[in-house]
Amino acid sequence: MSEDFLLPTGMTVAAAARELAAGLHVRAGKARCSHRAYYDTFDGLLHSAGLLAVWEDGQLALIERDSDQTRARLEMEKPNGRLFASDVEPGRLSEALHELIDVRALLPLVEIDLVERPLDVLDSERKTIVRMLLERPTLARRRLAPRVHVVAVRGYEEALRGVSQMLGSELGFPRAEQSLLDEAVIASGGKPGGTSAKIDLAIAKGERSDRAAAAVLRALLDVIEANLDGAVADVDSEFLHDLRVSVRRSRAVQRELRTVFPPERLAHFREELRWLQQITGDARDLDVYVLEFDAMRALVPESLRADLDPVLDALRRRRTRAHRRMSRALRSERTAALFREWSAFLDGIEELPLGDRPDAASPVAVLAGERIRKVYRRMVRMGGSIDSASPSTEYHELRKQGKELRYLLELFGAVLYPESVVKPMIKDLKALQDVLGRNQDREVQVAMLRSLSDEVSAAPGGSAALMAMGVLVERLEADKHAARLAFGERFEAFGSASRRRLVQETFV
Amino acid sequence: MSTVLATYNIKGGVGKTSAAVNLAYLAARGGARTLLWDLDPQGACTYLLRIRPKVRGGGRKLVRLKSEVGALLKGTDYEGLDLLPADFSYRHMDLALNRFKRPTRRLVRVLAPLRDEYDYVFLDCPPSISLVSESVFEAADALLVPIIPATLSSRTLEQLYGVIDGGGPGKPRILPFFSMVDSRKRMHRDEMERIRGRWPGVLETAIPASAEIERMGVERDVVASYAPNGRQALAYRMLWDEVQRRLAEYASRPQ
Numbered sequence: 001m002s003e004d005f006l007l008p009t010g011m012t013v014a015a016a017a018r019e020l021a022a023g024l025h026v027r028a029g030k031a032r033c034s035h036r037a038y039y040d041t042f043d044g045l046l047h048s049a050g051l052l053a054v055w056e057d058g059q060l061a062l063i064e065r066d067s068d069q070t071r072a073r074l075e076m077e078k079p080n081g082r083l084f085a086s087d088v089e090p091g092r093l094s095e096a097l098h099e100l101i102d103v104r105a106l107l108p109l110v111e112i113d114l115v116e117r118p119l120d121v122l123d124s125e126r127k128t129i130v131r132m133l134l135e136r137p138t139l140a141r142r143r144l145a146p147r148v149h150v151v152a153v154r155g156y157e158e159a160l161r162g163v164s165q166m167l168g169s170e171l172g173f174p175r176a177e178q179s180l181l182d183e184a185v186i187a188s189g190g191k192p193g194g195t196s197a198k199i200d201l202a203i204a205k206g207e208r209s210d211r212a213a214a215a216v217l218r219a220l221l222d223v224i225e226a227n228l229d230g231a232v233a234d235v236d237s238e239f240l241h242d243l244r245v246s247v248r249r250s251r252a253v254q255r256e257l258r259t260v261f262p263p264e265r266l267a268h269f270r271e272e273l274r275w276l277q278q279i280t281g282d283a284r285d286l287d288v289y290v291l292e293f294d295a296m297r298a299l300v301p302e303s304l305r306a307d308l309d310p311v312l313d314a315l316r317r318r319r320t321r322a323h324r325r326m327s328r329a330l331r332s333e334r335t336a337a338l339f340r341e342w343s344a345f346l347d348g349i350e351e352l353p354l355g356d357r358p359d360a361a362s363p364v365a366v367l368a369g370e371r372i373r374k375v376y377r378r379m380v381r382m383g384g385s386i387d388s389a390s391p392s393t394e395y396h397e398l399r400k401q402g403k404e405l406r407y408l409l410e411l412f413g414a415v416l417y418p419e420s421v422v423k424p425m426i427k428d429l430k431a432l433q434d435v436l437g438r439n440q441d442r443e444v445q446v447a448m449l450r451s452l453s454d455e456v457s458a459a460p461g462g463s464a465a466l467m468a469m470g471v472l473v474e475r476l477e478a479d480k481h482a483a484r485l486a487f488g489e490r491f492e493a494f495g496s497a498s499r500r501r502l503v504q505e506t507f508v
Numbered sequence: 509m510s511t512v513l514a515t516y517n518i519k520g521g522v523g524k525t526s527a528a529v530n531l532a533y534l535a536a537r538g539g540a541r542t543l544l545w546d547l548d549p550q551g552a553c554t555y556l557l558r559i560r561p562k563v564r565g566g567g568r569k570l571v572r573l574k575s576e577v578g579a580l581l582k583g584t585d586y587e588g589l590d591l592l593p594a595d596f597s598y599r600h601m602d603l604a605l606n607r608f609k610r611p612t613r614r615l616v617r618v619l620a621p622l623r624d625e626y627d628y629v630f631l632d633c634p635p636s637i638s639l640v641s642e643s644v645f646e647a648a649d650a651l652l653v654p655i656i657p658a659t660l661s662s663r664t665l666e667q668l669y670g671v672i673d674g675g676g677p678g679k680p681r682i683l684p685f686f687s688m689v690d691s692r693k694r695m696h697r698d699e700m701e702r703i704r705g706r707w708p709g710v711l712e713t714a715i716p717a718s719a720e721i722e723r724m725g726v727e728r729d730v731v732a733s734y735a736p737n738g739r740q741a742l743a744y745r746m747l748w749d750e751v752q753r754r755l756a757e758y759a760s761r762p763q
Contacts, residue, residue, distance in 0.1 A: 059539070070588070073539055092627075120585070126728075127558035128585045154583035154590055 001152040001160055002068055004176035005167050006145050013146050016173075017134055020119055020148070023171055024163065026132065029118035036114060037078055038181055039106040042230060042239065044194025049100055052181055055079065060088070062096055065179065068151045072096045082107055082235055103291060105236040110184045113138040116149075121163055129159040139184050147176055195226045197242035199249075203415045205365035210260040210357065212364035214346040216411050217253055220246045221346070224276075225339060231280070232327045237287040240326075244284055247277050252407040256371045259359040262352055265345060272338045279329040286319035289448060296445065299475040300468055307468035310459040314452050368412035369507035375405045376503050380495040383432075388484040392443055395484075399436040402429060413507070421506045425499070432490040435483045442480035446473050510543075510626040511755060512619065514648040514680070518664040520635035523654040523687035525552040526721055526731070528632035530744040531652070531751070533730040536588035538748075540627035543581070543590050545619075547601075547644070548634040551594030557584045558728050559593050566597035568604040571614045577621055586733070590626075602639045615643040637671065645672065648680040650755065654687030654715070657699035665707065681758055685747060686714035711754070713747040716740065 007016050020026060039053040039060075040046045046053055050065050061073035072093040079087075082105035085097035097106070114137050121130035131151040137144040148167065152160035167173040176183070182192035199219045203212045223246040230239030251273050258266060289296075293312050297305050329335065354360050359367050382398045406429055413422045449469050456465045493499075513531070515524040528544060536542040546553035551561035559582050565575045581590045605611040619629060633644050645651070653668060655661040665684055672679050684707060690696050704710050715721075720731060720740045727734045732741040 070539075070541070125558040125560075128583075154581055156583065 001066060001157055003150045003160070003164050004179060005148040005150065005164075005173035006176050007147070008172045008174065013134060013136055016146070016148065017117060017119065019171060020132065020134070020167075023166060024119075024132075025122050026119045027122055027126070027128070029120065031115055031117040034114050034116070035111065037111045038109040038184075039079065039083065040109050040194055041101050041104040041106060042194055042227075042235070043104070043196045043242075044192075045101050045104060046106075047193045048196075051100070053097075053106055060093065062093060065181075079106070079108070084236070103236060104238050107235070109190065110139065110181070110188050112144070112180070112184050121159065123159070129153055129156040130163045132163070135180065137180055137184065139187050142187070144180070144183060144187060145176075147180060148173060149180070195223075197223045197227070197246065199223070199411060201415065203364060203412070205416050206363045208350070208361050209257060209364045209367045210349050210360040212368075212412075213253055213257045213260050214349045217250055218343070218346050220250045220253075221339065221343060224250075228330060232330050234323055234327075237291060240280060240284050240287060244277065244280050247273055247280070248403065249407045249411065251277065252404050253411065256375070256404065256408055257359070257367060260357055260367070261349075261360075262356050269338075269342055269345065272334075272342070276335065276338065280326055282322040283319070283326040285444070285448075286315060286322050289315050289445070290319055296472065296476075299479070300471045304468040304471055307461065307464040308472070310456045310461050310465040311449070311452060311469060313459065314455045364412065365416045366508075368408060368416060372405065372408050372413055372507045373503055375401060375408060376500075376507075379405060380500060383491045383495055386487065386491075388481070388487070392439070395436055395439050395487075399433060399440055402433045402436060405429060406433065417506055421502055425503070428490075428494045428499070432487075432494045435486045435490050438483040439480050439487070442476045442483065446476050446480075449473055449476075510623045510629045511650075512629045512631065512648045513751070514631035514633055514644045514651050515654065516631075516633045516641065516644060516648075516651045516668075517653055517655070517661075518635060518637050518641075518667060519661060522656050522661065523715060523721075524635070525556070525632055526724060527652060527654055527685075527687065527715070527744075527747075528630050529553050529556055529724075529730050530732050530741075531748050532589055532628070532630040533586055533732055534745060534748040535628045535630075536586050537732075539588070541588055541625065542628045542630065543592065543622060543626045544584075544630045544632065545592040546594035546632050547598060547640065548594055548632055549596050549598040549601075550634070551596075553632045554591065554594040556724055556728055556730070557591055559584070559591055561594045561596065563593055563595035563597075566595050567601045568597060570618055571601065571604050571608075573614075573617060577618055578625075586730070598634075598640075605639045605643060611639055612643045612646045615640075615647040619647060637667070645680055646678075650681040650683050650751075650758075652751065653682060653684040655684050655703065655710075656688050657686055657696040657703065659699065662699065662703050662706070665703070669707075681754075682709065683711055683751060683754060684709070685711040688717040689714045690717045711747065711750050713743060713750050715743045715747065 007013070011019070017028070021028065034056055037055040039055070046062075051071065052063050052065055054061055054063060055078045059073050059075050060079070062071040063069065064071060072091075074089060074091060074093040076089070084103075084105050085094055085101055088094035088097060114135055116136070117134045119132040119134060120128040121132060123129045130153060133149040133151075134146070135149055136146045150160060150163055150167065168175055178186065178192065185192045199216065201215055201219055203215065224243050227239045227243040227246075230236070231243050251270065254261070254266060254270050254273065290312070293315065297308050300308070379398060379401045382394070382401065386394050386398065406426065409422055409426050409429070414426075449472065453466060453469065456462050456469065459465070515528040515531075517524055525548070532542050532544040544553060546561075554561045563570060563575075563580050569575045570577065570580070577592070581592055583590050605614055608614055622629065631644055631648060633641060651668070651672075653665065655665055668682065672682060686700055689700070700714070716739055718738075718740055720735055720738050723734070724731055731738065732744050735741055
C-alpha cells in the first residue's frame with residue numbers, strides 16, 4: 001500500500017520536510033539522487049498487472065505499483081531500446097517477464113531524475129512503521145511537482161492510514177491524482193497504461209445503428225493507426241497482430257451491419273480493408289510460424305529436432321522478405337488514403353441520406369441482436385453437418401463464421417446484452433474456435449512445409465531436414481485428426497438446445 | 509522457491525541469533541527477498557528488530573495452519589527483510605506439534621505459502637534437541653551451526669551429525685562455522701584446528717568475539733548496519749558470501 005501527496009501551494013521542499021518532522025515522529029535519512037528509466041509494453045501489460053519495470057543503480061527491477069515491493073530484479077546494463085523477456089538473463093526476472101509480457105517487447109517509457117529524502121515514521125520503540133519519501137523529480141530538466149510518497153511497512157498498514165489522514169486533513173497536503181510514473185508519462189506526451197487494442201465503448205441499446213457502428217469502427221481505426229508504426233518497424237509481433245485483428249473486426253462490422261452504410265461507398269471501403277488484410281497476411285503467418293516453431297519442433301522426436309534448423313532459417317528469410325513487402329504497402333499512399341477517407345466517411349455517416357441505408361436509424365440493439373441470432377443459427381446449421389471425415393473447407397467456413405460471431409459478441413453483444421448470457425457464449429465459442437483453429441493451422445503448416453521443401457533441400461543439412469520434415473508432417477496430420485475428434489464435444493456445448501433457446505430469447 | 513536456512517545449535521549462547529539477523533540483513537541488502545522467523549520464545553531477534561513479540565493466535569494456531577501466515581509478517585526497518593515474530597507461546601510448540609500425525613512436517617507446511625514470495629527464509633531456532641528442532645531439520649535446506657572453539661561445542665557438533673545421519677536426500681546440509689572466536693586464546697586456535705581436522709566442511713570464515721556484537725542489544729540493530737566497517741560486520745559479510753558459494757556448489761551437485 002502506498003499513497004502520494006503533493007506539497008501545499010507555495011510550500012518549499014525544505015519547509016515540507018520541517019513540517020513533516022514537526023508533525024510526526026520521524027527519522028530523516030540522507031537525501032539521495034537517482035536516475036530512473038521506466039519500461040512497459042506498448043499496450044501497458046505491466047501497468048494493467050499493477051507493476052512497473054524500472055532501471056536504477058545498474059539494476060532492472062519489477063516492482064508492485066501499490067506496495068513498492070520488488071518482485072524480481074537483476075543487475076544489467078540499461079536497456080536503451082526494446083527488451084524481450086528472452087533478452088534477460090535466465091532467472092526470476094526473466095521468468096516473471098515471460099509470464100507477464102510473453103512475446104511483447106518492453107519499450108522505454110520515460111526517464112526521470114530524482115532527489116529523494118527518506119523520512120521514516122517511527123513508533124514508540126523507534127521502529128519504522130511507515131516509509132515517507134520526500135521526492136523532487138525532474139523530467140528532461142523540467143521540474144515536476146515535488147511530492148511525498150508514503151509507503152506502508154508490511155504488518156503496519158493501519159499506521160499508513162493514520163499518517164495519510166494526518167498529511168491530508170491536518171497538514172493540508174493535497175492527495176496526488178497520479179503516481180509519479182503516470183505524471184511523468186503524461187508530461188512527456190504519453191498515455192499511462194499504454195495503448196490497448198481492446199475496444200471499450202459505452203453504447204446505449206437505443207442508439208442509432210449507424211452512429212454505433214461508426215463509433216466502433218472509429219475505435220478500431222484508432223487501434224489500426226496506433227499499431228502501424230510498430231508493425232512497420234517490427235518492434236514486436238503484436239503490433240501487426242493487433243492491427244490485423246482490428247482490420248478483421250472492422251470488416252466483420254462492415255459485413256454484418258452493411259445495411260447502415262450506403263452500398264457503393266461501403267463496397268469501396270470493404271475492398272480497401274480486404275486489401276489491407278491481404279498485404280499483411282504473409283508477414284503475420286510467417287511471424288506465427290517463427291514464434292511457434294519451437295512448439296512445432298517439439299512434435300518430432302528429440303533426436304530429429306536439430307535437423308529442422310534449415311526449415312527455421314528458411315522461414316526467417318521468408319519472414320524478412322514478407323515484412324519488407326508489407327512495410328512498403330503500409331507506407332504507401334493507398335494506405336494513407338484509406339485511413340484518411342475511412343475516417344472522414346465515419347465522421348460524416350449520420351449526415352448521409354437514409355434512402356439506401358434501411359437500418360441506419362434503427363436501434364443498434366435490434367440490428368446487432370438480429371445479426372448475432374442469424375450468425376449463431378448459421379453456425380449451428382453448418383456445424384451440425386460436420387463430422388471427422390468432412391472436407392477441410394467446411395471446417396474452415398465454420399471457423400470464419402465463428403470469428404464473425406465472436407466479433408459481434410465482443411463489440412456489441414457484451415455492451416448491449418446481459419453478461420450472464422454473453423460471457424459463457426464467448427467462452428464456448430472460443431473453445432470451439434480453438435479446435436477449428438488447430439485443424440486449420442495444422443493444415444496450413446503442412447502446406448507451408450511442402451512449399452519449403454525445395455529451398456530446404458538445397459541448404460546445408462537439407463536431406464536430414466527433409467527427413468525430419470516428413471516426420472513433422474505426419475505428426476501435424478495426426479494432431480489435425482485429434483482436433484477433428486475433439487470438435488464434436490465442443491460443438492455440442494456451443495450449440496446445445498438450451499443455448500439455442502437462450503440466444504433466441506436474449507438477442508431480440 | 510526459497511532456500512531455507514536455519515541457525516541452529518543444541519547449545520545456547522553460541523551466536524545463533526546474531527548470525528540469523530546479520531545474515532538475513534545481508535541477504536536482504538543484496539537484493540534477495542528475505543524472511544526471518546524467530547522460533548525462539550525468548551524472542552531475541554524480534555527484540556533486536558524492535559518488533560512486538562506477538563503472533564495473533566500464538567504458535568498453536570500457526571502450526572494447526574489456522575492462521576494466514578502472510579498476515580502475521582512484519583516488515584523490518586530494512587527493505588526486503590520481513591519477520592515472523594516470536595511469541596511466548598512458542599515455548600509450548602513441542603506440545604502443539606506432538607498432536608499431529610507427522611509432527612515434523614508441520615513447519616514445512618506453515619512455510620509453504622511463503623516459499624515463492626521469498627528467496628531466503630532464515631529460521632532462528634531455540635537451543636535444544638526437540639520436536640521443534642526435528643521439524644526445523646525437515647524444513648531447512650541447510651543448518652548454519654555456530655560453534656565456539658571449545659570441547660563442549662565440538663561434542664554438540666558430533667551429536668548433530670549423529671542426528672542428521674550424515675546427510676542425504678531430504679536432510680539439511682550442515683554448515684558449521686566458528687563463532688565468538690578469540691584468536692588470542694591458544695585454546696581457541698588449537699580447538700579450531702582440531703575441529704577442522706575432524707570436520708573439513710567447517711566454513712573458513714570465523715566470527716570474532718567482540719564488544720561490538722554485544723552492543724546489538726543496546727543499539728537494537730544489526731551490527732552490519734550500525735557498525736558496517738567493523739570487524740564483526742566484515743566477518744558476517746564474508747560468512748554470507750561463503751554460505752552463498754557453498755549453497756551454489758550444493759545446487760550444482762545434489763546429495
